[in-house]
Amino acid sequence: MRMTTTNPLxxxxxxxxxxxxxxxxxxxxxxxxxxxxxxxAHLEDGLAAGQTPEALLAGMGPAREVAExxxxxxxxxxxxxxxxxxxxxxxxxxxGVPFLVATLVLxxxxxxxxxxxxxxxxxxxxxxxxxxxxLLLYNLPAILVITIPVAAMMTGLAGIPKLAxxxxxxxxxxxxxxxxxxxxxxxxxxxxxGFWLNDRVVxxxxxxxxxxVRVFILNEKQAAPEAQxxxxxxxxxxxxxxxxAWRAERDQAxxxxxxxxxxxxxxxxxxxxxxxxxxxLALPTYALPLMALGFAIGxxxxxxxxxxxxxxxxxxxxxxxxxxxxxxxxxxxxxFSGSPAMAAWGPLLxxxxxxxxxxxxxxxxxxxxxxxx
Amino acid sequence: xxxxxxxxxxASDDLKKWSSQIRKGSLEMCLLGVLAHQARYGxxxxxxxxxxxxxxxxxxxxxxxxxxxxxxxLIEAYWQESASGPPRKYYTLTATGRDSFTRMRDEWRRYxxxxxxxxxxxxxxxxxxxxxxxxxxxxxxx
Numbered sequence: 001m002r003m004t005t006t007n008p009l010x011x012x013x014x015x016x017x018x019x020x021x022x023x024x025x026x027x028x029x030x031x032x033x034x035x036x037x038x039x040x041a042h043l044e045d046g047l048a049a050g051q052t053p054e055a056l057l058a059g060m061g062p063a064r065e066v067a068e069x070x071x072x073x074x075x076x077x078x079x080x081x082x083x084x085x086x087x088x089x090x091x092x093x094x095x096g097v098p099f100l101v102a103t104l105v106l107x108x109x110x111x112x113x114x115x116x117x118x119x120x121x122x123x124x125x126x127x128x129x130x131x132x133x134x135l136l137l138y139n140l141p142a143i144l145v146i147t148i149p150v151a152a153m154m155t156g157l158a159g160i161p162k163l164a165x166x167x168x169x170x171x172x173x174x175x176x177x178x179x180x181x182x183x184x185x186x187x188x189x190x191x192x193x194g195f196w197l198n199d200r201v202v203x204x205x206x207x208x209x210x211x212x213v214r215v216f217i218l219n220e221k222q223a224a225p226e227a228q229x230x231x232x233x234x235x236x237x238x239x240x241x242x243x244x245a246w247r248a249e250r251d252q253a254x255x256x257x258x259x260x261x262x263x264x265x266x267x268x269x270x271x272x273x274x275x276x277x278x279x280x281l282a283l284p285t286y287a288l289p290l291m292a293l294g295f296a297i298g299x300x301x302x303x304x305x306x307x308x309x310x311x312x313x314x315x316x317x318x319x320x321x322x323x324x325x326x327x328x329x330x331x332x333x334x335x336f337s338g339s340p341a342m343a344a345w346g347p348l349l350x351x352x353x354x355x356x357x358x359x360x361x362x363x364x365x366x367x368x369x370x371x372x373x
Numbered sequence: 374x375x376x377x378x379x380x381x382x383x384a385s386d387d388l389k390k391w392s393s394q395i396r397k398g399s400l401e402m403c404l405l406g407v408l409a410h411q412a413r414y415g416x417x418x419x420x421x422x423x424x425x426x427x428x429x430x431x432x433x434x435x436x437x438x439x440x441x442x443x444x445x446x447l448i449e450a451y452w453q454e455s456a457s458g459p460p461r462k463y464y465t466l467t468a469t470g471r472d473s474f475t476r477m478r479d480e481w482r483r484y485x486x487x488x489x490x491x492x493x494x495x496x497x498x499x500x501x502x503x504x505x506x507x508x509x510x511x512x513x514x515x
Contacts, residue, residue, distance in 0.1 A: 061433030
């Protein structure tokens with residue numbers, strides 16, 4: 001409210017008040033000023049009564065703890081005035097905003113990248129702008145499939161620290177086990193949704209892209225014959241049928257005594273399509289471990305309040321880069337030896353192990369990570 | 374990695390924890406009691422609770438508690454200039470606070486009487502238990 005400091009304060013006290021002001025950031029400005037004036041008056045009175053700055057500050061306790069207790073008291077009061085519907089809405093907003101922002105940012109970056117590549121079609125190959133526009137449009141679902149897992153990670157990464165600033169510690173602690181379950185369920189749901197998108201929509205848009213390129217750019221007369229379709233243009237069921245057919249052909253060839261080279265080539269083709277088949281399932285599945293990873297990292301971040309923006313953004317960028325590196329390993333995994341299943345699913349182990357490790361380190365148990373706050 | 378606290382340190386830690394728990398429960402009532410007759414500011418309350426009443430209370434605990442009681446509308450605050458020193462935030466009881474305090478005080482007295490009765494009883498029985506020597510107890514152990 002008012003700060004009438006006549007004598008200069010000892011540096012230790014002035015520093016303490018400055019730190020307190022920083023830690024009280026979650027409070028509205030007016031309340032913050034009120035608290036600072038009151039505690040400042042207390043310290044001044046203490047000095048006037050002959051107490052040493054050290055003894056005074058020791059009695060007060062660490063600025064962070066005092067601020068946390070004050071902020072928490074205020075948030076408890078606010079929470080009690082809020083209904084359960086308002087709490088649900090806050091959770092949805094805290095998780096939804098990072099998801100949308102991450103999706104839009106990643107989408108913008110990837111579309112920009114694709115546009116850059118396609119621009120050459122217009123300038124050098126003289127392809128109509130409209131055709132290139134459709135190429136970009138048909139590319140969107142495929143881009144979404146790989147942005148969803150990273151956006152899922154952002155929900156927990158940014159959402160939990162956000163909730164920690166708008167909810168009191170007791171309320172958050174009470175909700176935490178349910179939040180963890182909700183995060184995992186949402187992660188599973190996003191995996192299933194991502195699979196559906198990849199299987200039904202992306203296969204179709206890939207098919208349309210290939211036909212567009214054939215007819216309008218390569219000037220072919222008709223769409224590609226079914227046998228020439230790549231696994232990326234097929235649904236899981238179609239790929240499975242092709243694998244079965246190819247395997248039968250390979251066995252027949254081996255039985256009628258085809259050359260070693262022929263059988264080896266067929267094996268190689270079979271292996272490649274089997275990796276693609278597993279990738280159709282493995283790529284969307286990233287959403288689940290990444291959701292868990294983001295939730296655990298977010299919980300760790302939420303413990304240090306207020307979370308500096310640079311830390312949040314830094315962790316978000318670093319993990320995103322790491323994830324795309326891992327995911328591109330998965331796509332390049334045809335080059336690795338070993339079973340097709342392992343080649344496709346192996347890289348997924350990295351985020352899964354990371355999630356489990358951070359989950360264990362953050363001690364996210366049934367009692368909840370906030371048990372010690 | 375596996376730090377084992379010394380038994381005696383553990384015992385005194387437990388006592389400290391227990392002691393702080395029983396204080397925590399009664400602090401709210403004491404704070405309301407201190408404000409029963411006059412408005413006081415934070416520094417004054419700490420001085421009073423520590424020196425006059427001998428209740429060890431830290432500033433770090435007091436201010437959040439004042440905040441909470443204010444949120445619960447048991448106390449209210451106003452700022453007042455002082456002749457010497459900074460302006461101070463004074464707290465007084467509200468009507469609800471006074472009512473609450475009276476009920477807490479009655480409840481506390483009833484509780485304290487029960488606790489005291491148990492303690493007095495334990496002290497009365499103590500010598501009798503001591504009188505039993507191992508020899509006396511020996512046959513019962515079969």
